[in-house]
Amino acid sequence: MTTANTPTAENAGKAAHAHHKAGEGRVNAVKALASRLHQHGVAPALVLGVIVGILALYDNSFLASDSIQSLLEQSAILGLLALGQGFVVMTGRIDLSNAVLASFTAVLVAKLLPSQGPLAIGLVLGLSLAIGLLQGLVHVFAQVPSFIVTLGTLGVWTGLSLTTSKASTILVMQHYGAVSWIYARPYGIPLSFVLVLVLTLLLMSGMRWLRWGRRMRAVGLNERAAAFSGIRTSRVVLSAFALSALLSGIAGVFQIAELQSASADSSDALLLPAIASVVVGGTAIAGGVGGVGRTLLGAIIITVASVGFDIVGIPSSYQPIFYGLFVIVVITVTVDRTRVTSVA
Amino acid sequence: MNDIAFSVRGASKTFGGVQALEDVSIDVRRREVIGLIGENGAGKSTLLKILSGIHQPDFGTVLLHGEPVKFRSVAHAMRMGVAMVFQEQSLLPNISVAENIYLGNEGTAVKHGFYRWPLLRRRAAEKLDAIGSQVSPRTRTEQLSFAKRQMVEVAKALATGESSHHEPVILLDEPTSVLEAAEIKRLFDVIRELKKRASVVFVSHRMEEVLTICDRAYVMRDGRCVAECDPASVDVNELYRLMVGRDLTDGYFAEDQQIPHTGEVRLQVSQLTGPGFADISFDLHAGEVLAVVGVQDSGRETLARALVGAASVTSGSVTLDGRVVRFRSPADAVRAGFGYIPGERKTDGALMGLTVEENLTLAHPEQVMRGPVLSRSLEQQKVADWVDKLKIKTPSGSTPLGSLSGGNQQKVVLAKWLVDPGLKVLILDTPTRGLDVGAKADVYALVRQLARAGIAVLLLADSLEEGIAMSHRIVTMRDGRISAEFECAPGARPERTAVLERMV
Known part of the structure; x- marks a missing residue:
């Protein structure tokens, strides 16, 4: 967003200031601060800071570079899926198939690497992109709700990864070097996370500097008005689905790099955490409001929390309860409710 | 003074640095109809929201029957006997009228969690009778027209007043803005009935209405109450001056600004037919304002949408500057130099959650791009120019559009098309609907200016007066077809009745 320094803004500001009474000025300053916190994704960053602080108090070794490294590494795949989901949610839709698609693409990479070598990665990423476009096309042109389309394809990709892998784990022996570098840690820096970070920065600049980003938000806020403004809304929606599936493909590649193997359901469990990352980051589930960088922050928060429950010593059977409550509480802090209209 | 039912003393309120209300005091006496008039952004909505419990004033007090009160919510205000009839109606469509009237206020009509239907319906019928409405309490609400639903809203407001032992105060927020002439007359009858058992606050920006129905009126401007006047002793011109703070220089419709168009045909529509309209043919010249008038469902909205590719066309052709064009979506039309302002500003025209800047450059981002990227500095400068x-009126370019007043929102929606130097045809679907007089006059002046600059304007007029006064030519539509055409020039405008005759 921009700082208010246009000439007209200054004039209006001065005019308003002249009327100000001291108390009101302070109230407004607080409100302006709150809205700024939401605008720049500061709220999820603060939440992350607080959680890390608490965990550091419980366990001094939490802040050791070793555990930070593995934590960031762990958040990479979740981050990729959350970024993709973030775009789809931004347009007011949902992609329920992205996690199983990551499992499926991982199986494909594992299958193809020995014969194709590094080319396998290109092939699989190309296929993911095509899959995303296909899902988007069905949604847009057959007018089937995205929830239904992706619920259906969730079944399709699950089945395909089961049959392709014959329901057993595939170990990658040949050409593992083509992907293993992703999880290297040169000078102790987890490369996997750095890659995700670079990708995030690229997508953030796309959202900010390309008209595509603004159109994405416009479609999420009000598709009719966006269409009447001359935006080809179906293309915008297609781009979100394509991006989501492409990022699933990349997540699949990452997963092979991390585990050196693939099984039919290796990433399936990440569907809900990825959605949680998106909303914890402050993207509104109804679309239009949110961002890219904050979604990555959301993914880190979710990862830290799951590690954190162990550090704090919550028994694993109780963790889902705390996890659920945690997500709800965090969302009340990070979602900008000033944009939500209510009557009373 | 014992007969004062409800009053506000020295109320002030600011939103995000903008003083929406400053030191406003008003009194509402028992069985009195108070008018609250002002332009959009004058503070009447804010005042109403304070009266109805949606907002609390930053300073000042609200007194109900002489006692200071602090409404915690709309529900709380309703329990105290202050009920609001919202502009955007608050009825649930899928339940009966009786249920709606007593929703949240069922009292003894609910026993052990179950409705006592006969009692509920009888009470609802009493309330509907009290305002002279013919609606049956059993009707499903969604089957009613807007005007009838509004009657139900009034009955509901009356019903909520029962829970307090004083006579209710009923707040009507711009109740006439989407009503037709006959319906407005009905509403006024209802208000006269209401007056026998309640106090009424009537908010409007239409001067004639306030003069007709109110016992007393407060004029608001720039967040202050600038005058209290007696409708019997004040006229429209005086009221306009109080509301807008200046005299009309060019006249309301800026008719002096109309110049003859150059004569070259910009848009040629021939035998255009589609669902909702048939055999439409007309020429639209550069610099011409062509008004289309018609009653509801005359097909003119669909025609406008079809022209920009948002509704389907089955036969006929559209020619732009001599070349046949066929738009499959508004995006095609926009690229060809069309601009379109939809009739529903709030849902179709404005993107409330985007900023003023983002709205302004949404249709033509290429105007603020350097190469493939958006340039923030270029955008801020361009937008500041148009603002x-x-x-x-906006605190800054980065303010969300939703926090501007209706008139200013509409100006932004218009400016969205004006940033394009290649704009050729502007299709305006009731661009002044819901705007206050000052903003309307601004929009009229702007349309004149655009026509002088050679843009072809197709105007779906909000009222017959607007259509006749604003256009070079007027066509009437009836049942999806063009029924007549009139030449219009300053000093030689067609008779109102002659045009009306061809509309119905």
């Missing part, structure tokens, strides 16, 4: 030129 200045159109006198758009």
Whole structure:
């Protein structure tokens, strides 16, 4: 967003200031601060800071570079899926198939690497992109709700990864070097996370500097008005689905790099955490409001929390309860409710 | 003074640095109809929200029957006997009228969690009778027209007043803005009935209405109450001066600004047919304003949408500057130099969650791009120019559009098309609907200016007067077809009745 320094803004500001009474000025300053916190994704960053602080108090070794490294590494795949989901949610839709698609693409990479070598990665990423476009096309042109389309394809990709892998784990022996570098840690820096970070920065600049980003938000806020403004809304929606599936493909590649193997359901469990990352980051589930960088922050928060429950010593059977409550509480802090209209 | 039912003393309120209300005091006496009039952004909505419990004033007090009160919510205000009839109706469509009237206020009509239907319906019928409405309490609410639903809203407001032992105060927020002439007359009858058992606050920006129905009126401007007047002793011109703070220089419709168009045909529509309209043919010249008038369902909205590719066309052709065009979506039309302002500003025209800047450059981002990227500095500068030129009142370019007043929102929606130097045809679907007089006059002046600059304007007029006064030519539509055409020039405008005759 921009700082208010246009000439007209200054004039209006001065005019308003002249009327100000001291108390009101302070109230407004607080409100302006709150809205700024939401605008720049500061709220999820603060939440992350607080959680890390608490965990550091419980366990001094939490802040050791070793555990930070593995934590960031762990958040990479979740981050990729959350970024993709973030775009789809931004347009007011949902992609329920992205996690199983990551499992499926991982199986494909594992299958193809020995014969194709590094080319396998290109092939699989190309296929993911095509899959995303296909899902988007069905949604847009057959007018089937995205929830239904992706619920259906969730079944399709699950089945395909089961049959392709014959329901057993595939170990990658040949050409593992083509992907293993992703999880290297040169000078102790987890490369996997750095890659995700670079990708995030690229997508953030796309959202900010390309008209595509603004159109994405416009479609999420009000598709009719966006269409009447001359935006080809179906293309915008297609781009979100394509991006989501492409990022699933990349997540699949990452997963092979991390585990050196693939099984039919290796990433399936990440569907809900990825959605949680998106909303914890402050993207509104109804679309239009949110961002890219904050979604990555959301993914880190979710990862830290799951590690954190162990550090704090919550028994694993109780963790889902705390996890659920945690997500709800965090969302009340990070979602900008000033944009939500209510009557009373 | 014992007969004062409800009053506000020295109320002030600011939103995000903008003083919406400053030191406003009003009194509402028992069985009195108070008018609250002012332009959009004058503070009447804010005042109403304070009266109805949606907002609390930053300073000042609200007194109900002489006692200071602090409404915690709309529900709380309703329990105290202050009920609001919202502009956007608050009835649930899928339940009966009786249920709606007593929703949240069922009292003894609910026993052990179950409705006592006969009692509920009888009470609802009493309330509907009290305002002279013919609606049956059993009707499903969604089957009613807007005007009838509004009657139900009034009955509901009356019903909520029962829970307090005083006579209720009923707040009507711009109740006439989407009503037709006959319906407005009905509403006024209802208000006269209401007056026998309640106090009424009537908010409007239509001067004639306030003069007709109110016992006393407060005029608001720039967040202050600038005058209290007696409708019997004040006229429209005086009221306009109080509301807008200046006299009309060019006249309301800026008719002096109309110049003859150059004569070259910009848009040629021939035998255009589609669902909702048939055999439409007309020429639209550069610099011409062509008004289309018609009753509801005359097909003119669909025609406008079809022209920009948002509704389907089955036969006929559209020619732009001599070349046949066929738009499959508004995006095609926009690229060809069309601009379209939809009739529903709030849902179709404005993107409330985007900023003023983002809305303004949404249709033509290429105007603020350097190479493939958006340039923030270029955008801020361009937008500041337009904000200045159109006198758009906004704290800054980065303010969400939703927090501007209706008139200023509409100016932004218009400016969205004006940033394009290649704009050729502007299709305006009731661009002044819901705007206050000052903003309307601004929009009229702007349309004149655009026509002088050679843009072809197709105007779906909000009222017959607007259509006749604003256009070079007027066509009437009836049942999806063009029924007549009239030449219009300053000093030689067609008779109102002659045009009306061809509409119905």
